[in-house]
Amino acid sequence: MPAITPPPLPSDDKRWKIVNGTMRKNGFARHALIETLHTVQSSFGYLDDDAIRFVARSLRVPLSQAYGVATFYHYFSLKPPGKHTMTICTGTACYIKGNDKLVALAEKCLGIAQGQTTKDGLISLTTARCVGACGRAPVVLCDGELSGQMSGEEMVSQLEGWARG
Secondary structure (H helix, E strand, C coil): CCCCCCCCCCCCCHHHHHHHHHHHHCCCCHHHHHHHHHHHHHHHCCCCHHHHHHHHHHHCCCHHHHHHHHHHCCCCCCCCCCCEEEEEECCHHHHHCCHHHHHHHHHHHHCCCCCEECCCCCEEEEEECCCCCHHHCCCEEECCEEECCCCHHHHHHHHHHHHHC
8 A cells, every 4th residue: 555645744844843753753644633632732822724635634634623623622722822811710619619700700801701812912722621620619710821720819819910911
């Protein structure tokens, strides 16, 4: 059976070599779709149309299947993230400790809903089902850094600091 030649990389951006390495490690097999999309998301911060098309073509999966996976899983984003990201944990312990109030306050402060980015592209607001730090609830990740026992005042201070630059 002849070897299948994968399509050329979309650009000479070194991040595509990382994505290509994930596909090559898995023999460009269809079962590597989620792992490959995860690599794209980790490398570029989101999945754009070109990236999804490239992965689908490379792994020989229908474009509809690649889009189905990208839109089904909560982890994947089809829009670029803001310069800063605030992720509020919505796990049970955080819920009991009032994370719903933190989400509402952040949405009010930023003028966006969770899952969105401010118009200036500065701040993205997301939620996560559980970040595994239940003993420190409520938990907020500020640019990936965990902050436990977060108060509304501390959270607003962080958002205002980002907004000021």
